[in-house]
Amino acid sequence: MTQTTDSYSAQDIQVLEGLEAVRKRPGMYIGSTGPTGLHHLVYEVVDNAVDEAMAGHCTKIEVLILPDGGCEVRDNGRGIPVGKHQQYEDLSAAEVVLTVLHAGGKFGGDGYKVSGGLHGVGVSVVNALSACVEVEIDRDGQRYFMSFHNGGEANKKLKPIGEAPDNRTGTTVRFWPDIEIFKEGIDFRAATLLERFQMMAFLNKGLEITFEDNRENSNTKKQSYQYEGGIKDFVQHVNSSKEALFEKVGFFEEEDDDQEVEIAFQWNTGFNTDGIHSFANGIATSEGGMHEQGFRTALTRVVNKYARDNGQLKEKDDSLQGEDIREGLTAIISVRLREPQFEGQTKGKLGNVSIKSLVEKATGEHLKDWFEENPTEAKRVMQKSLQAARARIAARSARDATRRKSALDGAGLPGKLTDCSSENPEEAELYIVEGNSAGGSAKDARDPKTMAILPIRGKILNVERSRIDKMLNNTEVQALISAIGAGFGDEFDLEKIRYHKIVLLADADVDGSHIRTLLLTFLYRQMKELVNNGHVYIAQPPLFSTEVKKTKIYLKDEHAREAFLSENPKHKSEFGRLKGLGEMNAEELWDTTMDPEKRTLLKVTVEQVAIADEVFSKLMGEDVESRKNFIQTNAKDVRFLDI
Numbered sequence: 001m002t003q004t005t006d007s008y009s010a011q012d013i014q015v016l017e018g019l020e021a022v023r024k025r026p027g028m029y030i031g032s033t034g035p036t037g038l039h040h041l042v043y044e045v046v047d048n049a050v051d052e053a054m055a056g057h058c059t060k061i062e063v064l065i066l067p068d069g070g071c072e073v074r075d076n077g078r079g080i081p082v083g084k085h086q087q088y089e090d091l092s093a094a095e096v097v098l099t100v101l102h103a104g105g106k107f108g109g110d111g112y113k114v115s116g117g118l119h120g121v122g123v124s125v126v127n128a129l130s131a132c133v134e135v136e137i138d139r140d141g142q143r144y145f146m147s148f149h150n151g152g153e154a155n156k157k158l159k160p161i162g163e164a165p166d167n168r169t170g171t172t173v174r175f176w177p178d179i180e181i182f183k184e185g186i187d188f189r190a191a192t193l194l195e196r197f198q199m200m201a202f203l204n205k206g207l208e209i210t211f212e213d214n215r216e217n218s219n220t221k222k223q224s225y226q227y228e229g230g231i232k233d234f235v236q237h238v239n240s241s242k243e244a245l246f247e248k249v250g251f252f253e254e255e256d257d258d259q260e261v262e263i264a265f266q267w268n269t270g271f272n273t274d275g276i277h278s279f280a281n282g283i284a285t286s287e288g289g290m291h292e293q294g295f296r297t298a299l300t301r302v303v304n305k306y307a308r309d310n311g312q313l314k315e316k317d318d319s320l321q322g323e324d325i326r327e328g329l330t331a332i333i334s335v336r337l338r339e340p341q342f343e344g345q346t347k348g349k350l351g352n353v354s355i356k357s358l359v360e361k362a363t364g365e366h367l368k369d370w371f372e373e374n375p376t377e378a379k380r381v382m383q384k385s386l387q388a389a390r391a392r393i394a395a396r397s398a399r400d401a402t403r404r405k406s407a408l409d410g411a412g413l414p415g416k417l418t419d420c421s422s423e424n425p426e427e428a429e430l431y432i433v434e435g436n437s438a439g440g441s442a443k444d445a446r447d448p449k450t451m452a453i454l455p456i457r458g459k460i461l462n463v464e465r466s467r468i469d470k471m472l473n474n475t476e477v478q479a480l481i482s483a484i485g486a487g488f489g490d491e492f493d494l495e496k497i498r499y500h501k502i503v504l505l506a507d508a509d510v511d512g513s514h515i516r517t518l519l520l521t522f523l524y525r526q527m528k529e530l531v532n533n534g535h536v537y538i539a540q541p542p543l544f545s546t547e548v549k550k551t552k553i554y555l556k557d558e559h560a561r562e563a564f565l566s567e568n569p570k571h572k573s574e575f576g577r578l579k580g581l582g583e584m585n586a587e588e589l590w591d592t593t594m595d596p597e598k599r600t601l602l603k604v605t606v607e608q609v610a611i612a613d614e615v616f617s618k619l620m621g622e623d624v625e626s627r628k629n630f631i632q633t634n635a636k637d638v639r640f641l642d643i
Contacts, residue, residue, distance in 0.1 A: 019099065019128035019152040026181055029125045034184050036605070038177055039192050041126045045073040045173050046209075048123055050200055050282055052077030053207045054336065058170070063197065065188055065213040070132075070176040079139030079169050082158060092158045094137055094144070098127050099152055123173065127152040129181045136172040138164035151178060190220040198225045202237070203282050203334055205230030231264040231332040238275070238330050242268035245328065245384060246377040252366035254358060258338040261359050263295065263366075265331040267381050271388075271467045272525055273323045273489065275330040280340045280350045286532055286606075289343070289350030291335045294359030296322055302367045303385060312382040320385050323490050327388040335359065348532075388467075395469040414479035418443050418453040430483060430499040431539070431594070432456055434506040434515050434581065442505065444586035445594055452499065454483050460518050477522065488526040494533060502530060503601065505539040505593065507581055520604065531604055540600040541584075541593045545576045554592045556600060 022029050030037040030044075042063070052058035058077035065071055081093040088096055101124055127133045128151050137144040137158075143165070146158040177186040190213045197209045208226040227233040232249045245267040253262045278285045278292045285292070300322045307313040307320065335358075341351040371378040416439075422428050430452045433439045439455025446453060460476040468489065471477055481488050486496040504519050506512035516538060524531050542554035544561050548571070555561045555575075565571060581589065593599055 022125050022128035023151050026129055033182050038182050041177060042071055042193060043196060044126050045123055049075035049077060050204060053204050060208045063211045065215055067214045069186060070174055072174045074172040076170040079137045080171050082137055082139055082144050094158055098124055100124060126175055129178055130175040131178040132176045134174040138168045138170050141167055194223060201225035202227050202231060202234035203279055231262055231334055234332045235264045235266050235330050239266055239268050242270050244268050245380045250370050254362035256358055259355055259358050260336045261362055262334045268328045270328045273326040274528060278333040280335050285348050285350045287349035290352055290356035291333050291350055291359045294356040295333055295363050298360045298363035300325055302364055306371050307382050320389055324385045324388040324392060328384055391467045391469045395472050414482045416455055417483050420452045421449050425498055426500050428499040429501040429503055430454060431503045431505050432519060434512060441584060441586050441589050445590040462518055492527050492529060494529045500535055501537055502535055503537045503539050531606055534603055536604040537601040539593050541581055543578060545578060547573045
């Protein structure tokens with residue numbers, strides 16, 4: 001055994017003081033130092049203002065992107081307290097909030113009954129990861145000012161600078177993210193921020209959130225969100241491109257002790273069963289949790305009882321299952337509680353057992369009353385649920401037939417799948433490839449140990465417009481389900497996936513974009529956990545090729561071509577536009593698109609699940625006008641579009 005000379009003593013133990021820990025490991029606090037983490041800084045500041053709104057002290061939040069790329073968040077709340085802090089004699093409470101981790105008015109005490117920031121780490125993290133921070137506090141008739149630089153170093157201590165204009169109260173925070181931390185760039189994306197602000201406005205009835213982008217190249221006009229109907233308006237928004245079963249949005253609320261719940265619901269004619277979106281203290285719980293469980297349990301029980309009491313279900317009939325009842329349902333569950341416990345991989349699952357009882361009790365009582373008070377609407381819900389049950393039984397036959405066929409085939413895998421030799425899902429990758437010819441090149445190009453190839457012929461079924469029984473009869477859909485190996489819909493089990501990377505590889509043209517969208521719709525609707533847990537990627541095949549000294553060079557898109565020309569202004573060779581993957585031989589496909597050392601893969605992520613639901617419905621649903629409006633509105637914000 002060889003001896004090591006490396007010492008390990010008390011002197012080797014480092015203690016990171018204050019905000020230094022955040023700068024050393026920023027990913028631990030904001031998730032990443034890419035675009036997601038950058039936008040998280042804005043949310044952290046806005047969340048503080050929203051907490052003031054939830055406490056009943058704030059009615060308006062203004063967010064401005066400054067001409068130089070900084071961000072300003074202004075609210076009309078009470079203003080951060082400016083008195084001396086009991087634990088830090090030389091600091092005011094406001095300075096503590098900006099410089100001490102986990103400091104705030106939400107950890108016990110009477111400052112806030114509920115808060116959205118409990119599982120966060122506060123605005124001090126924003127300070128730690130910014131080149132400069134300025135804070136104005138209007139309180140008690142005075143305006144106070146302080147500033148920080150270089151990741152939280154005090155620049156100007158808190159002091160009064162004059163009277164508060166018009167005797168206003170509130171807090172204004174301006175910050176400029178540090179390029180040393182966010183090396184991928186510090187440009188905020190307006191569309192990303194707007195999605196979040198709209199969701200916050202829905203969840204906080206009456207709260208006005210305005211956004212203005214003052215950067216020179218901005219196309220975003222000043223936008224304001226305010227919804228007097230709160231989550232009822234949210235349901236209408238999500239259902240806006242769907243055909244509602246009835247006009248009226250159902251709503252009820254309940255509270256006890258330190259907990260409260262609001263639920264809004266409406267059924268539509270669609271076939272999706274994943275239209276329940278839940279929130280805890282304004283935070284999206286994408287993995288569900290106890291509040292969702294309570295709602296689902298009570299929903300299934302109440303609908304079955306109503307259907308039997310009113311003769312839609314006979315004594316001999318089987319009870320309706322949860323998925324039958326949830327088909328076409330859009331529901332928003334918003335709970336508020338003093339100490340939320342978040343679980344799951346993404347901290348997106350609510351673990352408080354007490355909220356389950358409250359939601360289940362409230363749903364049981366109020367939904368029963370709603371059905372009895374709205375018999376016409378109730379009848380339509382029952383009829384739709386019964387149709388869904390019949391489709392489920394038909395789908396079961398199709399599923400059983402598929403399973404029998406798989407058993408006869410032996411391995412249970414689709415015949416056109418070229419599998420990899422590795423049996424370790426963590427290193428295995430499944431390339432879903434457009435067309436047989438590209439599939440052939442990909443088979444020859446791949447690393448056979450870790451890369452499996454599944455060619456898809458033509459355009460797969462649009463599952464947004466199809467019931468489950470029709471979906472299961474589609475050959476391409478069957479192949480996808482078999483290859484991934486973890487089931488689908490309510491039966492999908494993430495633990496059983498055979499590949500940790502599902503890579504969509506399609507041509508860089510309009511047809512390729514359409515195929516990618518159809519595949520993403522299928523994966524999002526039937527295997528949502530794949531997307532939520534970061535297992536789905538989009539490959540980036542090149543769009544152009546040219547020659548430099550008889551060596552072929554591939555360029556991903558227009559931006560890459562422009563960058564190449566600026567670096568090589570004397571380049572004379574023509575640029576060939578690649579028509580498809582089938583044009584590349586195996587070596588070229590490997591070098592440009594599949595080699596892990598050189599390839600570009602875009603990870604598919606979904607931050608605002610309810611907004612994603614609405615977008616999929618618009619793009620892939622029946623409402624042509626909604627789709628047209630969406631494309632016209634967002635076209636200017638799209639890159640890599642082939643036109």
